[in-house]
Amino acid sequence: MSTDALRLRPPHHRVDRRAVLWWTTRSLATTIALTAVPLVPALIWEPVRFWFLVATGVIGGVGLLITVVMPQWRYRVHRWEVTDTAVYTSSGWVWQEWRVAPMSRIQTVDTARGPLQRAFGLSSVTVTTASAAGPIEISGLDHVLATEVADQLTDSTEAVPGDAT
Amino acid sequence: MTPHEDRRPEGPHADEPAIAGRHTETSPAEEHRIASSAPEAAHTDGPTPEPPAGGSEHTDPGPEDDPAGDWLGLSPLSVWANTTVVALCLVPTAIVATVVLFIADLTLWAGLSLPASLAFIGLTTYLDLLRLRAVRYRVTVERMEMRSGIIAKAYRSIPRERVRSVDVAAPIYIRVFGLCTVTVGTGEKVGTGGDQLKLEFVTADQGERLRRELLRRTPTTSASGPTDSAEETDAGPAEDEGTELARLNPRWFAYAPATTATFGIGLGVIAALVGLNAQSGGYGWRWISEQAGLPSGQQMADFVLSRVLLVVPLALFGLLLSGVVILVAAAVETWWDYRLTREPDGTVRLRRGLLTSVSLSVEGRRLNGVVLHEPFVLRSVGGAAVQAVATGLEGDDDKKTSAKSRLSPAMPRARARALGAALMARESSALDVPLEGHPRAALRRRFTRAGVVTLTGLTAAGGLAWLHGVATGSWWEVVGTIEENIIPVPLFSGSVEAAPGWGWFLPAAILGVVAFWYAVGSYRGLGHGLHPDYLVLRKGMAARDTVTLERSAVIGWRITRSPFQRRLGLADVSATTAAGTGMYTAVDVGLGQGLAWADAAVPALLAPFLEGSEDHAEAEEQSTPPAP
Numbered sequence: 001m002s003t004d005a006l007r008l009r010p011p012h013h014r015v016d017r018r019a020v021l022w023w024t025t026r027s028l029a030t031t032i033a034l035t036a037v038p039l040v041p042a043l044i045w046e047p048v049r050f051w052f053l054v055a056t057g058v059i060g061g062v063g064l065l066i067t068v069v070m071p072q073w074r075y076r077v078h079r080w081e082v083t084d085t086a087v088y089t090s091s092g093w094v095w096q097e098w099r100v101a102p103m104s105r106i107q108t109v110d111t112a113r114g115p116l117q118r119a120f121g122l123s124s125v126t127v128t129t130a131s132a133a134g135p136i137e138i139s140g141l142d143h144v145l146a147t148e149v150a151d152q153l154t155d156s157t158e159a160v161p162g163d164a165t
Numbered sequence: 166m167t168p169h170e171d172r173r174p175e176g177p178h179a180d181e182p183a184i185a186g187r188h189t190e191t192s193p194a195e196e197h198r199i200a201s202s203a204p205e206a207a208h209t210d211g212p213t214p215e216p217p218a219g220g221s222e223h224t225d226p227g228p229e230d231d232p233a234g235d236w237l238g239l240s241p242l243s244v245w246a247n248t249t250v251v252a253l254c255l256v257p258t259a260i261v262a263t264v265v266l267f268i269a270d271l272t273l274w275a276g277l278s279l280p281a282s283l284a285f286i287g288l289t290t291y292l293d294l295l296r297l298r299a300v301r302y303r304v305t306v307e308r309m310e311m312r313s314g315i316i317a318k319a320y321r322s323i324p325r326e327r328v329r330s331v332d333v334a335a336p337i338y339i340r341v342f343g344l345c346t347v348t349v350g351t352g353e354k355v356g357t358g359g360d361q362l363k364l365e366f367v368t369a370d371q372g373e374r375l376r377r378e379l380l381r382r383t384p385t386t387s388a389s390g391p392t393d394s395a396e397e398t399d400a401g402p403a404e405d406e407g408t409e410l411a412r413l414n415p416r417w418f419a420y421a422p423a424t425t426a427t428f429g430i431g432l433g434v435i436a437a438l439v440g441l442n443a444q445s446g447g448y449g450w451r452w453i454s455e456q457a458g459l460p461s462g463q464q465m466a467d468f469v470l471s472r473v474l475l476v477v478p479l480a481l482f483g484l485l486l487s488g489v490v491i492l493v494a495a496a497v498e499t500w501w502d503y504r505l506t507r508e509p510d511g512t513v514r515l516r517r518g519l520l521t522s523v524s525l526s527v528e529g530r531r532l533n534g535v536v537l538h539e540p541f542v543l544r545s546v547g548g549a550a551v552q553a554v555a556t557g558l559e560g561d562d563d564k565k566t567s568a569k570s571r572l573s574p575a576m577p578r579a580r581a582r583a584l585g586a587a588l589m590a591r592e593s594s595a596l597d598v599p600l601e602g603h604p605r606a607a608l609r610r611r612f613t614r615a616g617v618v619t620l621t622g623l624t625a626a627g628g629l630a631w632l633h634g635v636a637t638g639s640w641w642e643v644v645g646t647i648e649e650n651i652i653p654v655p656l657f658s659g660s661v662e663a664a665p666g667w668g669w670f671l672p673a674a675i676l677g678v679v680a681f682w683y684a685v686g687s688y689r690g691l692g693h694g695l696h697p698d699y700l701v702l703r704k705g706m707a708a709r710d711t712v713t714l715e716r717s718a719v720i721g722w723r724i725t726r727s728p729f730q731r732r733l734g735l736a737d738v739s740a741t742t743a744a745g746t747g748m749y750t751a752v753d754v755g756l757g758q759g760l761a762w763a764d765a766a767v768p769a770l771l772a773p774f775l776e777g778s779e780d781h782a783e784a785e786e787q788s789t790p791p792a793p
Contacts, residue, residue, distance in 0.1 A: 009776040094727075096731075098722075
């Protein structure tokens with residue numbers, strides 16, 4: 001059974017190293033925000049302080065663990081590749097996802113950068129097809145590189161006729 | 166902002182700016198026209214669409230003199246249809262209110278209610294008149310356009326080649342006026358109004374004409390040709406054109422009650438009543454029983470418990486019977502006069518409905534596959550239903566999409582398979598393709614889940630049994646009081662108190678058995694296969710769906726793996742598509758097996774990204790070096 005050995009090879013390119021910082025910052029911010037929820041009543045409400053402090057500890061601990069583990073893990077998984085015929089990405093950490101879309105079925109190509117991504121000089125490329133399954137997103141690319149990739153994708157897709165459905 | 170937004174890789178793109186320009190140019194003129202010609206708007210579009218009448222209205226220059234199509238309005242009758250419905254609801258209510266208030270000696274209010282409702286009817290009629298005047302639509306050689314909005318003007322335009330489905334619906338209250346609603350599905354977002362254009366209401370003739378014209382791909386005849394349309398509407402009753410794929414067999418209604426909801430409907434009604442009673446703190450039932458002189462709840466409970474062998478089967482039978490009646494009635498309403506035809510141009514047309522008659526047309530090219538839908542109860546009595554996998558039938562979520570995609574009522578499975586084959590119109594039916602099963606590891610995953618469910622059930626049972634053991638008489642009193650406030654006839658707390666503590670493990674054991682049985686059924690349901698033109702997927706236990714999807718309609722792949730799947734060598738392999746729910750998944754397929762299948766289904770798409778087989782070297786060659 002040769003097919004049993006069939007696997008997906010990882011896409012060629014890793015995302016930018018700075019994405020690790022971006023993910024860390026993002027996770028840290030989320031952790032702080034979530035920790036504050038039980039912490040505030042713990043500070044102002046004497047009788048139940050203990051239990052709220054426990055909740056704070058648990059949420060904070062799990063959050064910090066994720067903040068330490070997740071970015072490195074993501075950096076190992078997140079990869080992307082653009083060939084003449086298709087876009088190929090992998091993403092996720094605990095749950096992982098691989099996406100392939102042929103060039104001929106791409107409808108729109110966007111780049112987007114949130115304030116946090118901008119702070120690290122990063123950018124995301126979003127590739128939309130006609131499917132309701134959601135767009136393919138390559139996040140954490142260097143800003144200049146993202147623009148180049150988007151330009152290249154736009155050029156390639158314009159060369160292919162059809163209404164992409 | 167991004168410089169790459171919305172670049173479409175398609176040819177007609179070039180004329181988009183021109184259209185947009187035309188739109189902004191004509192908008193003010195158009196508003197002016199609507200304002201000035203308002204008085205005559207009511208008679209512009211009678212049931213007989215005459216070109217001079219339509220033409221004379223659009224005297225100002227601009228796109229209106231495009232010979233391809235005149236701006237048409239909705240039927241003036243639609244205002245009367247709406248007014249009648251509102252009046253039919255409001256006036257009787259108002260009369261009743263008048264009488265009641267009069268009896269209650271609130272003469273002032275009694276005198277007010279009728280005029281107030283009349284004023285309200287007048288207001289809605291006036292607003293509806295404004296709406297009627299504002300809405301204009303036309304079908305040109307290339308596109309369908311629609312203007313609407315009383316205060317905020319809206320203009321929407323869709324290329325005709327993007328029209329995927331046309332839905333003509335006529336609920337009974339507008340059908341008596343000879344009207345219908347036309348919904349045009351485009352499979353893409355049009356402005357802010359979602360992916361549909363909706364005309365409420367046009368005459369039945371116009372609806373029929375739009376249905377015929379919009380899906381016709383040869384742009385030789387335009388929609389506005391009046392003589393043409395007259396001919397067509399005359400020819401309308403000749404429904405035998407095209408091939409008939411299916412026609413209602415009244416015996417199929419016997420399958421209608423074969424759902425898990427049959428008991429549920431009766432139970433739902435009872436639960437709603439109980440909920441209502443609980444809301445009133447038990448007062449509602451006490452009032453009724455005092456008025457009717459019923460014996461007390463306790464007496465009734467004793468009566469029921471003393472004849473439990475008689476009462477329980479009777480109650481179940483009653484529930485079943487009411488469920489059957491309601492479901493058959495619903496099926497008759499939905500599927501009466503059901504016909505499914507393929508018209509000469511390939512369009513598949515569905516007609517059905519007793520009170521609301523529906524006519525749905527789907528362009529043949531956009532029908533990318535079918536779903537053989539077999540919910541558990543229907544499956545066990547040998548029935549199935551057919552749904553479409555088509556673009557332009559999207560709902561807000563998957564459930565609405567599949568509701569809109571129904572192409573048949575529940576029917577015998579063999580008939581459903583034959584209908585599916587006829588819809589796909591290939592030499593061999595994709596539904597007959599032998600399906601490959603999924604690895605045993607998929608079964609193990611399902612057993613794990615069933616084990617978790619069983620453990621949870623047992624834990625809960627243990628907890629309850631412990632409570633049962635330590636519960637004292639005062640506990641049971643409290644529980645009994647609560648129950649009495651919720652359910653008028655307290656049956657449960659007494660019997661539970663009398664039952665032994667280990668009794669709690671009985672439902673837990675049943676739950677465990679069902680969970681494992683479900684796991685096996687769910688595993689057996691899994692399957693995937695390939696037809697020369699279609700890929701075939703099957704899954705589901707509660708509702709088993711066999712999906713066929715045209716291989717040419719696959720627009721990408723998505724492979725996901727959870728940690729458990731990675732450990733077991735499994736993956737979810739999904740084909741993404743523009744049709745239907747947008748993604749169809751082979752669940753818990755072996756990774757190599759699933760990838761090989763996906764690779765075979767759409768050659769050359771996945772191949773460059775695979776490794777580990779003899780294709781490897783070849784695949785490496787194909788993959789081009791990275792661009793940046």
